[in-house]
Amino acid sequence: MRLATILSSAAHWSRAVLAVGAVSLLSACDYNFWRMDGHQSTIKVEGPVAKSQLDVFYVTCWVTLVIFILVGAVLAYASIKFKARTPEEEKAIPPEQGHGNPLIEIGLIGASVLALVVIAIPTLKGIWYTYDVPEDRKADTYEVTATGYQWWFKFDYPSEQIAGAGALTTANELVIPAGRPVRVNLRTIDVIHSFWIPKLAGKVDMIPNRANHLWFQADQPGYYWGQCAEFCGDSHAVMRFRVIALGPKDFNDWLTQQTSPARDVAPPRVATKDAPKVQFASLRTFKQNETGHTAKYDTSPLDAWKAQQFPEKGENAALIAQGKALFKEKACLSCHEVRGHGYAGISGPTLTHFGSRSTLAGALLENNTEQLHRWIHNPESVKPGNKMAKGYIDNNIKLTNEDEVALVAYLQSLK
Numbered sequence: 514m515r516l517a518t519i520l521s522s523a524a525h526w527s528r529a530v531l532a533v534g535a536v537s538l539l540s541a542c543d544y545n546f547w548r549m550d551g552h553q554s555t556i557k558v559e560g561p562v563a564k565s566q567l568d569v570f571y572v573t574c575w576v577t578l579v580i581f582i583l584v585g586a587v588l589a590y591a592s593i594k595f596k597a598r599t600p601e602e603e604k605a606i607p608p609e610q611g612h613g614n615p616l617i618e619i620g621l622i623g624a625s626v627l628a629l630v631v632i633a634i635p636t637l638k639g640i641w642y643t644y645d646v647p648e649d650r651k652a653d654t655y656e657v658t659a660t661g662y663q664w665w666f667k668f669d670y671p672s673e674q675i676a677g678a679g680a681l682t683t684a685n686e687l688v689i690p691a692g693r694p695v696r697v698n699l700r701t702i703d704v705i706h707s708f709w710i711p712k713l714a715g716k717v718d719m720i721p722n723r724a725n726h727l728w729f730q731a732d733q734p735g736y737y738w739g740q741c742a743e744f745c746g747d748s749h750a751v752m753r754f755r756v757i758a759l760g761p762k763d764f765n766d767w768l769t770q771q772t773s774p775a776r777d778v779a780p781p782r783v784a785t786k787d788a789p790k791v792q793f794a795s796l797r798t799f800k801q802n803e804t805g806h807t808a809k810y811d812t813s814p815l816d817a818w819k820a821q822q823f824p825e826k827g828e829n830a831a832l833i834a835q836g837k838a839l840f841k842e843k844a845c846l847s848c849h850e851v852r853g854h855g856y857a858g859i860s861g862p863t864l865t866h867f868g869s870r871s872t873l874a875g876a877l878l879e880n881n882t883e884q885l886h887r888w889i890h891n892p893e894s895v896k897p898g899n900k901m902a903k904g905y906i907d908n909n910i911k912l913t914n915e916d917e918v919a920l921v922a923y924l925q926s927l928k
């Protein structure tokens with residue numbers, strides 16, 4: 514009987530081990546799962562601020578692990594050693610209860626205080642360190658302002674002034690110099706958002722009528738995933754951004770490009786009477802739930818971003834000119850700016866160099882022809898509750914497929 518029980522429990526265990534093994538094997542296919550190195554990993558960090566936050570996490574983990582082992586061992590010892598082994602022992606009256614042992618109690622209080630002190634010292638040091646750029650690095654600091662909107666991020670560069678246009682402004686992609694401290698002023702135009710780049714720093718809230726800030730540094734050039742980390746309405750979960758850290762030369766080239774007006778593609782000299790040839794034929798067959806990303810941003814994101822900086826080959830100049838006119842005709846200009854083309858809306862993201870960005874719609878979709886078309890065609894299906902969808906309704910904007918194709922071509926030409 515006893516042997517049968519042991520065998521049956523052994524069978525249960527082997528099944529459990531097999532199940533765990535199978536799950537592990539399946540997960541093992543996801544290499545990044547085991548390396549804990551997804552796009553938003555806080556374990557594989559790439560800058561000093563996130564490193565400091567990770568160190569505090571590990572200290573807390575080790576201290577709690579030691580407590581777990583000690584308490585677990587004492588519990589296991591007591592359970593086994595004082596177990597009732599005979600029917601007499603099972604019926605026995607428990608011995609008279611003591612009133613505690615002063616030595617053990619003082620010892621436990623002392624140990625608890627010690628554990629808290631061990632956690633508190635690095636935590637306080639970490640809070641100090643992450644609060645602001647260290648004194649000796651202040652001179653090297655690059656400053657930007659990030660403003661949260663429902664549901665996208667605006668980035669201003671106060672040190673890059675453009676004659677007649679104020680500070681350089683971009684949206685959804687924060688390009689920074691690698692290896693230098695970056696101080697970010699955090700603002701919001703509407704509700705509370707939170708600024709978080711898991712591999713680099715965060716999270717700090719963007720609160721109405723309150724000037725918050727954080728700092729971080731990307732040690733190496735790279736492409737990083739950012740996310741709003743405070744519930745802020747319908748599309749909070751898809752309020753994303755990217756951080757692109759560049760070496761000194763690349764960063765200067767980027768600033769030169771961004772501070773220039775939008776690229777202007779000259780229309781063909783001989784105006785064709787015929788409608789411009791459609792460059793692609795996706796004709797509204799977008800899948801509703803697809804992620805909107807191709808593999809290139811998973812495999813070599815920074816290279817993919819760099820490739821995005823150059824005009825595409827085989828542009829259709831007539832189509833682009835048509836899109837440029839539609840941008841005004843369909844009232845896109847009332848919300849969006851295209852500096853140099855006479856469009857100066859401010860309530861939506863600036864589009865001056867839209868074509869050079871790797872993402873669109875609050876960094877939710879990859880900036881490619883199909884996803885851009887999908888976004889323009891039905892913004893509500895992509896990012897529920899967004900203002901562009903409302904703008905279409907309020908202004909009674911109706912776009913034909915040909916309009917959408919022309920607008921896509923125009924926007925992609927804005928490098």
Ligand code: CUA
Binds near residue numbers: 661706741744750
């Ligand atoms: Cu913005 Cu959540």
